[in-house]
Amino acid sequence: MNLIEIKKKLIKHGINPSISRIKIYESLDKNRIHPTVDKIYNELHGELITLSKTTVYNTLKTFVNHNLVKVVNLGEGELRYDIMQDDHFHFRCKTCDDVYDFNAKEIDIESSNLTGFKIEEVNIYINGQCPKCIKK
Amino acid sequence: MNLIEIKKKLIKHGINPSISRIKIYESLDKNRIHPTVDKIYNELHGELITLSKTTVYNTLKTFVNHNLVKVVNLGEGELRYDIMQDDHFHFRCKTCDDVYDFNAKEIDIESSNLTGFKIEEVNIYINGQCPKCIKK
DNA sequence: GTCTCTGCAAATCGTTTGCAATGCT
DNA sequence: AGCATTGCAAACGATTTGCAGAGAC
Numbered sequence: 056m057n058l059i060e061i062k063k064k065l066i067k068h069g070i071n072p073s074i075s076r077i078k079i080y081e082s083l084d085k086n087r088i089h090p091t092v093d094k095i096y097n098e099l100h101g102e103l104i105t106l107s108k109t110t111v112y113n114t115l116k117t118f119v120n121h122n123l124v125k126v127v128n129l130g131e132g133e134l135r136y137d138i139m140q141d142d143h144f145h146f147r148c149k150t151c152d153d154v155y156d157f158n159a160k161e162i163d164i165e166s167s168n169l170t171g172f173k174i175e176e177v178n179i180y181i182n183g184q185c186p187k188c189i190k191k
Numbered sequence: 192m193n194l195i196e197i198k199k200k201l202i203k204h205g206i207n208p209s210i211s212r213i214k215i216y217e218s219l220d221k222n223r224i225h226p227t228v229d230k231i232y233n234e235l236h237g238e239l240i241t242l243s244k245t246t247v248y249n250t251l252k253t254f255v256n257h258n259l260v261k262v263v264n265l266g267e268g269e270l271r272y273d274i275m276q277d278d279h280f281h282f283r284c285k286t287c288d289d290v291y292d293f294n295a296k297e298i299d300i301e302s303s304n305l306t307g308f309k310i311e312e313v314n315i316y317i318n319g320q321c322p323k324c325i326k327k
Numbered sequence: 328g329t330c331t332c333t334g335c336a337a338a339t340c341g342t343t344t345g346c347a348a349t350g351c352t
Numbered sequence: 353a354g355c356a357t358t359g360c361a362a363a364c365g366a367t368t369t370g371c372a373g374a375g376a377c
Contacts, residue, residue, distance in 0.1 A: 073350095073357065092341080107359040112342065128266030133341060146308060157305065169293065171322035172282060178266075179315045186307035209332065209376090228366080243334040248367065269366065 056084050068121040078103060079114045083124060083138050089145070089154040091133040129154070129180055144179035150188035192220050204257040214239060215250045219260060219274050225281070225290040227269040265290070265316055280315035286324035 056064070061080050065072040082095055090098070092111050100106045115136050118124035127135040129147050135154065146155040192200070197216050201208040218231050226234070228247050236242045251272050254260035263271040265283050271290065282291040 071356070075358080105359080109343090109359055110357080113358080116343095126266075128264065146305065149311065155308075169282065169317075171325070172291075172317075173320040173325055174317055175285065175319040177315070177317050179313070181305075181308075181310055181313050183311040184309040189307070189309055207331075207376095211333080241334080245334055245368090246332080249333080252368095 056081070064123070068123055070117055070121055070123075075103060075106060075110050076114050076117070079111060080118070080123070083118075083136060087138065087156070089127055089135040089137050091135055093133065095136070127154075127180075142177075144181070146181045146183065146185070148185035148188055149182055150184055150191075153185060155185065192217070200259070204259055206253055206257055206259075211239060211242060211246050212250050212253070215247060216254070216259070219254075219272060223274065223292070225263060225271040225273050227271055229269065231272070263290075263316075278313075280317070282317045282319065282321070284321035284324055285318055286320055289321060291321065 058077055058081065061077050061084070062072040065076060065080065070076060078099055079095060082098055083090070086098075088094070092108060092115065095115075096106065096108050096111050099111075115124060118136075119126055123139060125137045125139055127137050127145060129135060129145065131147070140156075141158070143156045143158055146157055147153070148155075194213055194217065197213050197220070198208045201212060201216065206212060214235055215231060218234055219226070222234075224230070228244060228251065231251075232242065232244050232247050235247075251260060254272075255262055259275060261273045261275055263273045263281060265271060265281060267283070276292075277294070279292045279294055282293055283289070284291075
């Protein structure tokens with residue numbers, strides 16, 4: 056997604072497309088590594104020298120409020136941020152700490168005994184080792 | 192589980208059964224509400240007047256290290272603690288904040304496209320509304 | 328007496344907030 | 353000017369750590 060497209064996307068979601076916001080969105084869109092605030096900040100503050108972490112936090116919160124981005128809490132310290140996409144779940148490698156996406160379609164939660172419960176959100180995350188780290 | 196049984200269980204897991212530890216374990220065992228540190232502390236410090244939150248933290252960490260208890264992070268602030276039991280997942284009601292257990296046997300994670308990945312731990316948690324709160 | 332357990336207070340760390348400075352139209 | 357955006361510094365809240373005092377054997 057190029058800068059013009061991002062700009063349009065932000066406007067469509069009611070967000071004023073400032074340079075920081077465009078760049079932060081671009082960073083999330085370009086490398087889908089479920090970055091933490093720190094990673095985003097470190098990636099961008101060479102280019103946007105005045106960028107502060109507060110702005111990264113503010114911007115991500117704006118994105119979340121406008122349903123552009125989802126917060127992912129893998130329970131290991133910092134929050135991670137994820138561009139909104141279809142139902143998927145996360146696999147986190149305990150060795151390299153990378154997070155992979157997996158399609159959640161196949162997983163049949165409904166077959167469970169949840170009668171009477173209203174499911175709003177299903178979160179699945181798996182810990183383990185990724186193929187790269189297994190090879191080593 | 193009565194106090195004698197808890198004492199034995201702690202000893203069997205290599206934990207010196209102090210009063211605080213027995214009481215904290217009893218609290219976890221008695222009300223399986225996936226309590227936070229705060230809830231445990233509030234439940235017990237009437238009875239154990241000198242109890243401190245540090246001790247609750249220390250004790251829970253000891254339990255976790257000795258595989259008596261599992262940390263559950265539902266991504267909403269505090270950690271929750273759960274007596275070790277068979278594979279199960281959590282349903283958290285967004286209205287009353289109660290957490291329910293569900294058996295995870297039925298959920299067939301393996302059928303997914305995770306070839307090459309070594310699965311060590313599968314975490315599933317669902318947000319929604321419980322039957323009680325739906326009725327209201 | 329030694330060694331563990333406990334609890335206060337301070338430190339830590341990610342995140343949030345208050346507010347003043349800056350930027351945009 | 354008037355309003356939104358940004359960024360520093362302080363606040364926050366859950367958890368951890370350092371360490372000294374209490375307790376057990």
